Amino acid sequence: MALLMNASAVVLLPNAYLCPSNHTCQRRFPFKWPSDIPERAIFASTSATKSNRRIETLESVEEGIDGEMAGEESSTVTSLYSFSPVSLLLFGALPGAGNLRSIFGPFVELVKSWDLPEWLVHWGHPGNMAVVLFAMGGYGTYLGFRIRFSDNLEEKAMAKDLHPKLLGGMFFFFALGATGGITSLLTSDKPILESPHAVTGFIGLALLTIQTLLPTFFQGNSGLRNVHGILGSGIMTLFLLHAVLGLQLGLSY
Numbered sequence: 001m002a003l004l005m006n007a008s009a010v011v012l013l014p015n016a017y018l019c020p021s022n023h024t025c026q027r028r029f030p031f032k033w034p035s036d037i038p039e040r041a042i043f044a045s046t047s048a049t050k051s052n053r054r055i056e057t058l059e060s061v062e063e064g065i066d067g068e069m070a071g072e073e074s075s076t077v078t079s080l081y082s083f084s085p086v087s088l089l090l091f092g093a094l095p096g097a098g099n100l101r102s103i104f105g106p107f108v109e110l111v112k113s114w115d116l117p118e119w120l121v122h123w124g125h126p127g128n129m130a131v132v133l134f135a136m137g138g139y140g141t142y143l144g145f146r147i148r149f150s151d152n153l154e155e156k157a158m159a160k161d162l163h164p165k166l167l168g169g170m171f172f173f174f175a176l177g178a179t180g181g182i183t184s185l186l187t188s189d190k191p192i193l194e195s196p197h198a199v200t201g202f203i204g205l206a207l208l209t210i211q212t213l214l215p216t217f218f219q220g221n222s223g224l225r226n227v228h229g230i231l232g233s234g235i236m237t238l239f240l241l242h243a244v245l246g247l248q249l250g251l252s253y
Helices: 039-075 097-113 118-149 153-187 196-217 223-251
Strands: 002-005 010-013
Touching: 097 153, 118 153, 118 223, 153 196, 153 223, 196 223
Parallel strands: none
Antiparallel strands: 002 010
């Protein structure tokens, strides 16, 4: 076999075709160029065939790449995870969920029989507690700071009268609201003590109980006033976190 080189193609031809006329060649396979196909047409056909093969190969490679990219895009999943260790703190100190379910069971069945709107059962407790926290708790905290830092005797007297009433009312409505939150979860057939919202609520109520008792020991121990102010600010911060966790819980189902 022999090679014929062209600018656009390479053609393999038998040696018989290329034997010079003045030399003797052994022709095992006699070859004669077809008279009806010009040499130029052979080269053009070969070049076109190879060009088509190159195009088909490039197209198949591009299709494979596009397919892989599409597969990667379709298999891409974005997951958002939220973890809070608060639910593990003091979990053993909480009352058993089974006991609470048995206690609240008759009232839960009564609420279900009322056929209340779903949005009211779901968001009634958060709405009420938000009003108590920001209206009574927020203003009551402000009055507590006015008692400590105001130079106006009349304002200070008014704050001393109203501050314990507002925060005492907040404690009462928070304790009452806890029963409403448990009822809301049980009505929706949801767990009641597994969430960080429940844990922070129990801790907040316990601290509010201590905070309510502290003023009875103020006389003869002025340092407790500082403890009262610092603890009150911490309790309000805790209940703000409690509200955020409650909103997260409400949006989770």
